[in-house]
Amino acid sequence: MGDDVETKPVLYSYWRSSCSWRVRIALNLKEIPYDIKAVSLIKGGGEQHCNEYREVNPMEQVPSLCIDGHTLVESLNIMHYLEETRPNQRPLMPQDCFKRAKVREICEVISSGIQPLQNLIVLIYVGEEKKKEWAQHWITRGFRAVEKLLSACAGKYCVGDEITLADCCLVPQVFNARRFHVDLRPFPIILRIDRELENHPAFRAAHPSSQPDCPPEVAK
Numbered sequence: 093m094g095d096d097v098e099t100k101p102v103l104y105s106y107w108r109s110s111c112s113w114r115v116r117i118a119l120n121l122k123e124i125p126y127d128i129k130a131v132s133l134i135k136g137g138g139e140q141h142c143n144e145y146r147e148v149n150p151m152e153q154v155p156s157l158c159i160d161g162h163t164l165v166e167s168l169n170i171m172h173y174l175e176e177t178r179p180n181q182r183p184l185m186p187q188d189c190f191k192r193a194k195v196r197e198i199c200e201v202i203s204s205g206i207q208p209l210q211n212l213i214v215l216i217y218v219g220e221e222k223k224k225e226w227a228q229h230w231i232t233r234g235f236r237a238v239e240k241l242l243s244a245c246a247g248k249y250c251v252g253d254e255i256t257l258a259d260c261c262l263v264p265q266v267f268n269a270r271r272f273h274v275d276l277r278p279f280p281i282i283l284r285i286d287r288e289l290e291n292h293p294a295f296r297a298a299h300p301s302s303q304p305d306c307p308p309e310v311a312k
């Protein structure tokens with residue numbers, strides 16, 4: 093193994109970014125030690141837009157992960173890379189092809205169908221006055237689909253009784269739903285799975301309030 097492989101991975105992360113949080117959970121579950129380089133999405137209009145970071149991530153978003161001598165962007169891509177390169181370190185995808193498809197389905201609904209519609213860049217464009225209603229609308233619409241899908245595939249967790257990448261996506265999205273005061277009562281399965289995972293050590297350590305860049309007045 094070369095030096096690159098032995099270097100500790102670096103995650104460019106923002107404490108409250110749900111996409112960074114997904115990857116933090118996956119790294120923690122797989123017990124991959126990593127350092128965090130905090131990128132403030134709000135300081136000075138957003139450090140993600142500076143020239144230096146654009147070289148790391150041309151989408152000017154977090155997360156990005158430097159690992160195994162490579163730099164990777166896009167949270168789901170990163171999580172699949174971790175899974176493919178470290179399949180035996182706490183697998184986060186089921187063996188069964190159909191179950192794998194169900195995991196990807198839930199990941200996709202959240203990562204393409206919900207989160208991008210309520211991320212910072214879109215809410216700034218929508219404007220202060222409309223942003224809460226906008227976020228509530230799209231999260232509620234997406235959660236209706238997630239709840240329906242889960243009614244067919246959930247066990248203890250999103251797909252069966254093992255934690256998968258779908259759970260890594262769900263928990264941060266529930267946090268965002270609460271942040272925008274979405275009424276979660278119509279989604280009992282989502283709430284049950286979120287409760288199931290809230291005290292899991294890998295999920296707790298990845299929580300925004302446990303991050304080095306979490307403002308002290310918010311940190312637990």
Ligand SMILES: O=C(O)/C=C\C(=O)CC(=O)CC(=O)O
Pocket residue numbers: 108109110111133134207210211212213268
């Ligand atoms: O207000 C802030 O602190 C800035 C950014 C975020 O929380 C993260 C997002 O834009 C949305 C998301 O993670 O889904």
